[in-house]
Amino acid sequence: MAVKFFEKLSNNYLELLDDKEDFNVVINVSKSPDTKIFRAHSAILRHRSLYFRNKLANIDKDKNNIKTLDLKNITSQQFEIIIKYIYGGIVILENNDDSFIFELMLIAYEFLFEEFAKYLETHFVKSKAHWLRMHFNTVYQKIFQNEKLQELQKWCNDIVVKYPKKIFDSANFTSLQENALVSLISRDDLQMEEIKIWNHVIEWGVAQNPGLTSNPDDWSHENFLALKTSLRTCLPLIRFFQMSGADVIDNVQPYQQILEKNLWNDIVKKLVIQNRPVSSIILPPRIVTEPFSMVISDEHAAEIASWVDRKDDAYSVINNPYQFKLLLRGTRDGFTSNSFWNLCDKQTHLVVVIKVKGTDEIFGGYNPVGWDKPTSTVVPYNTKSCNDSFIFSLKNGSVQNSILSRVTKPQNAIYCICTCGPIFGTPSCIFAMHNNFNEDKTCCIQYSLDYEKSIRTYTGKLNIVDA
Numbered sequence: 001m002a003v004k005f006f007e008k009l010s011n012n013y014l015e016l017l018d019d020k021e022d023f024n025v026v027i028n029v030s031k032s033p034d035t036k037i038f039r040a041h042s043a044i045l046r047h048r049s050l051y052f053r054n055k056l057a058n059i060d061k062d063k064n065n066i067k068t069l070d071l072k073n074i075t076s077q078q079f080e081i082i083i084k085y086i087y088g089g090i091v092i093l094e095n096n097d098d099s100f101i102f103e104l105m106l107i108a109y110e111f112l113f114e115e116f117a118k119y120l121e122t123h124f125v126k127s128k129a130h131w132l133r134m135h136f137n138t139v140y141q142k143i144f145q146n147e148k149l150q151e152l153q154k155w156c157n158d159i160v161v162k163y164p165k166k167i168f169d170s171a172n173f174t175s176l177q178e179n180a181l182v183s184l185i186s187r188d189d190l191q192m193e194e195i196k197i198w199n200h201v202i203e204w205g206v207a208q209n210p211g212l213t214s215n216p217d218d219w220s221h222e223n224f225l226a227l228k229t230s231l232r233t234c235l236p237l238i239r240f241f242q243m244s245g246a247d248v249i250d251n252v253q254p255y256q257q258i259l260e261k262n263l264w265n266d267i268v269k270k271l272v273i274q275n276r277p278v279s280s281i282i283l284p285p286r287i288v289t290e291p292f293s294m295v296i297s298d299e300h301a302a303e304i305a306s307w308v309d310r311k312d313d314a315y316s317v318i319n320n321p322y323q324f325k326l327l328l329r330g331t332r333d334g335f336t337s338n339s340f341w342n343l344c345d346k347q348t349h350l351v352v353v354i355k356v357k358g359t360d361e362i363f364g365g366y367n368p369v370g371w372d373k374p375t376s377t378v379v380p381y382n383t384k385s386c387n388d389s390f391i392f393s394l395k396n397g398s399v400q401n402s403i404l405s406r407v408t409k410p411q412n413a414i415y416c417i418c419t420c421g422p423i424f425g426t427p428s429c430i431f432a433m434h435n436n437f438n439e440d441k442t443c444c445i446q447y448s449l450d451y452e453k454s455i456r457t458y459t460g461k462l463n464i465v466d467a
Helices: 006-018 042-048 050-057 076-088 098-110 114-127 129-134 136-143 150-160 178-185 194-207 221-230 245-258 261-272 298-308 337-344
Strands: 025-031 034-040 067-071 350-356 362-367 381-384 390-393 403-406 414-417 420-424 431-434 443-445 460-462 464-466
Touching (some): 050 067, 076 098, 114 150, 129 136, 178 194, 298 362
8 A cells, every 4th residue: 555645745845945055056037127046956857847957967067066047038936836846746826817827837838847837728728718818819829839738729729710810810910820820721610711711821921031022923933932932831721622713813823833833733624624633632611610699790799798898898809708609599499498498507607699570689688697497386486686787789780779788786687487588687577588489479678677778669578580
């Protein structure tokens, strides 16, 4: 039987950091304006980190048998956490903001502390999605500087393929790491027209060659060769055979010199005779994914997100920090109270949207605390208090302006009843969806003191086509 006493061992090793006599390594941490000296032991550093083993191997001892190591791209606060991890295997992150922890993760990977770095990476993916979205472009640029950040890279790319403008239309697109660009255009589910992908790839390639002008008619053979070299990993990922003839002639032909002669000939053959067999590899069309909602647009989602965060200025589609995940669609799952409770019971941070039949009207509400299905048969309903819920009407077609109505009586914000769908407000429910809520007049919107104002000029019952 093995008994492990790691806590005492950890504490003893941490005490070595305060040892002023037996150290043989001095580490100068000096990221302006911060400077601090740490004393350490080469045996521990070398066996805990391949990074420090390699660094120390190339440093000579001074006359006092001390090796001095200079670290200039880390703060003393960050290194304090790193050195305690090295000695005691403990990490204390309390009272540090997410930006600090993110940079710490990058440093941990640089120092080859994969266990520690991987822990932080998973922490961000599972617990800090909102922060990652709020700082998306900065995060995206940095994570592709280290090939080991695979989990974060996939997490970010899963967003970019749905909303490619986040990266492709960003101001710093041309400074994107090559591996990041390749990882995106290799995805079958990149939601972007192939010709737009091509044009962005050309834009990126030209930017990597500052001597190139914007007009390929002015280029020499060496200019085309330089661009071809820059795009050598990107070109095989372009779906040339999925482009229209007009797109090929207008956008690809001016750059045909960067393509292999056989590929260009095959592209031309396919344009003339579609069934003509060719020797070039024909990549399949990209997969067009279904939108997350048949009722609201990405612009609507961004506006709702800004209300959730109480922003004065609405988020754009590109910088929306939230991902909307479809739980229930009436036309798919049914418009019954049973379908609502089966799919949405005890879920939190819920957005409800409905489309009114025969109009452009879209109504909805946000419930951060969720609905809890009543379990009592004696009293088959209950209320839930909430300070942050709201209901709304969205700008759409002939509806010129959105209306936001926040809760005024938190104790009456949310109403739960077994025989109905989602309800905001009680007892004179301001926004309610009854059982079979796609049938004739089974939804209602009316005035209530529980929320600031009505979201519809004419209150009462209405018909919906989807929710």
